[in-house]
Amino acid sequence: MVSLIQSFPPYLIAAVASNWRIQDKPSSSYSALTSFPKHRRTSFIVSAANPDDYHATLKALNSRNRFPRKSLGQHYMLNSTVNEQLVSVANVKNGDLVLEIGPGTGSLTNVLIVAGATVLAIEKDPHMAALVKERFADTDRLKVLEEDFTRCHIRSHMLSLLEGQNLAASDIRRAKVVANIPFNISKDVVKQLLPMGDIFSEVVLLLQDEAALRLVEPSSKSSEYRPINVFVKFYSEWQFMPLMAVNTVYCSEMWVFGSPKVRCNILVLTQVDAAVVTFKLKHPSEYPSVPSIESFFSLVHSAFNGKRKMLRKTLQHMFTSSEIEAALDGAGLPATSRPDELTLDDFVKLHNSLASS
Numbered sequence: 001m002v003s004l005i006q007s008f009p010p011y012l013i014a015a016v017a018s019n020w021r022i023q024d025k026p027s028s029s030y031s032a033l034t035s036f037p038k039h040r041r042t043s044f045i046v047s048a049a050n051p052d053d054y055h056a057t058l059k060a061l062n063s064r065n066r067f068p069r070k071s072l073g074q075h076y077m078l079n080s081t082v083n084e085q086l087v088s089v090a091n092v093k094n095g096d097l098v099l100e101i102g103p104g105t106g107s108l109t110n111v112l113i114v115a116g117a118t119v120l121a122i123e124k125d126p127h128m129a130a131l132v133k134e135r136f137a138d139t140d141r142l143k144v145l146e147e148d149f150t151r152c153h154i155r156s157h158m159l160s161l162l163e164g165q166n167l168a169a170s171d172i173r174r175a176k177v178v179a180n181i182p183f184n185i186s187k188d189v190v191k192q193l194l195p196m197g198d199i200f201s202e203v204v205l206l207l208q209d210e211a212a213l214r215l216v217e218p219s220s221k222s223s224e225y226r227p228i229n230v231f232v233k234f235y236s237e238w239q240f241m242p243l244m245a246v247n248t249v250y251c252s253e254m255w256v257f258g259s260p261k262v263r264c265n266i267l268v269l270t271q272v273d274a275a276v277v278t279f280k281l282k283h284p285s286e287y288p289s290v291p292s293i294e295s296f297f298s299l300v301h302s303a304f305n306g307k308r309k310m311l312r313k314t315l316q317h318m319f320t321s322s323e324i325e326a327a328l329d330g331a332g333l334p335a336t337s338r339p340d341e342l343t344l345d346d347f348v349k350l351h352n353s354l355a356s357s
């Protein structure tokens with residue numbers, strides 16, 4: 001890490017020591033930091049994107065004396081064009097109701113409000129929730145809830161907002177989700193939101209490209225194929241748009257060895273390969289026809305217990321071998337089928353055939 005930092009020209013290394021104050025012109029150099037007392041926490045910036053984007057973000061963080069926190073996946077967006085792309089992909093129009101997860105400093109929230117949306121923002125970090133409330137205190141088109149999205153009752157929050165809109169039946173539109181989410185909760189977010197096609201028309205997420213590909217790309221006969229891929233296809237039609245080198249800022253820790261040794265919080269301005277994934281949610285009336293969605297996914301999960309095993313083995317705690325073979329036959333599948341060979345349609349046929357046996 002030290003050699004990485006040293007490889008940057010000094011003007012790209014902004015020492016923002018002295019309690020995290022931002023300097024308009026990065027001036028201090030890396031070597032200046034080594035004169036700080038041992039174990040003193042300090043911070044500095046490596047590399048630089050568009051100065052306006054990073055200064056706006058850093059000033060917002062500085063106003064609350066905050067570092068981006070790794071545990072909360074706080075990678076803050078420094079490309080305002082990416083925020084605009086997200087809003088345009090979701091086709092956000094005047095009067096839309098939009099759910100944003102993790103508004104952070106409010107850079108995407110701002111673009112949503114400018115586009116005319118009313119925004120419900122769920123932010124787990126109390127400091128960032130307070131920052132966003134303060135930043136948009138002048139508008140009544142933002143409601144910020146300080147909650148953990150993975151634990152909140154999003155359906156009841158959305159229903160009370162939709163009901164409160166007092167719209168005529170012909171004007172009621174389903175809401176949208178537009179968010180740059182922390183990568184560590186991307187699977188939870190997808191699992192919670194995709195079955196809500198009665199409330200949301202689309203979910204547009206900025207995801208790390210590898211996480212995005214794991215969710216949407218693997219199809220049957222691929223070694224990466226998992227129950228989550230069957231789940232995504234059951235509830236949505238998706239589109240994937242890769243974005244190379246998106247500028248974000250996050251915080252990392254390092255020891256700078258010297259005399260004395262200094263522990264630093266480093267603000268790293270970095271570029272990540274991300275992707276915008278749009279899930280067009282099916283309305284519940286469009287879901288594949290199964291007698292029970294719960295028992296359908298229970299079958300899919302059981303089928304993948306022992307991915308390389310044949311279904312007549314993995315499902316034998318639920319059905320007899322002859323029931324499974326008859327159902328496979330009824331679904332037009334070989335008796336030796338394995339879970340990663342079945343498409344969504346195949347699973348539906350297999351489930352329905354077993355359910356009626």
Ligand SMILES: C[S@@+](CC[C@H](N)C(=O)[O-])C[C@H]1O[C@@H](n2cnc3c(N)ncnc32)[C@H](O)[C@@H]1O
Nearest residue numbers: 072075076077102103104123124125148149180
């Ligand atoms: C990747 S940052 C994105 C921030 C901002 N939207 C942007 O584009 O710069 C993720 C945000 O989600 C928040 N967050 C993390 N875990 C969360 C959770 N479980 N529920 C709600 N917000 C969460 C973080 O505090 C942070 O503000």
